[in-house]
Amino acid sequence: VQLQASGGGSVQAGESLRLSCSSSGGIFGITTIGWWRQAPGKQRELVAVISSGSSGSTTNYTSSVKGRFSISRDFAKNTVYLQMNGLKPEDTAVYYCSALDSDGVGNYFALGSWGPGTQVTVSS
Numbered sequence: 001v002q003l004q005a006s007g008g009g010s011v012q013a014g015e016s017l018r019l020s021c022s023s024s025g026g027i028f029g030i031t032t033i034g035w036w037r038q039a040p041g042k043q044r045e046l047v048a049v050i051s052s053g054s055s056g057s058t059t060n061y062t063s064s065v066k067g068r069f070s071i072s073r074d075f076a077k078n079t080v081y082l083q084m085n086g087l088k089p090e091d092t093a094v095y096y097c098s099a100l101d102s103d104g105v106g107n108y109f110a111l112g113s114w115g116p117g118t119q120v121t122v123s124s
Contacts, residue, residue: 001112008118019082021097032100037093
């Protein structure tokens with residue numbers, strides 16, 4: 001499955017953006033979805049995860065975005081969002097979303113192929 005990220009743009013430091021993640025085939029059956037980012041010359045990193053089950057959803061964030069980014073899921077709209085507040089120049093990257101698998105001890109792996117991503121540029 002390929003998930004598509006959208007909503008990127010160019011903003012000033014301190015501003016906000018909301019990214020959206022969806023698929024033409026829908027995402028209803030995908031339990032865990034993550035947002036990744038890749039800055040120029042750096043490896044792709046997982047920044048936010050949402051896992052949805054019968055008892056609700058759980059979220060996890062990489063330390064650099066905790067308190068600033070928020071991942072959420074709208075089942076009615078078949079969309080996962082990444083609300084990014086207090087953006088910093090170091091948040092500049094191409095952002096991707098993907099379905100995730102887990103090894104059960106906190107490691108996540110992307111499933112499916114990567115979409116083109118959406119560019120986020122934060123200027124100081």
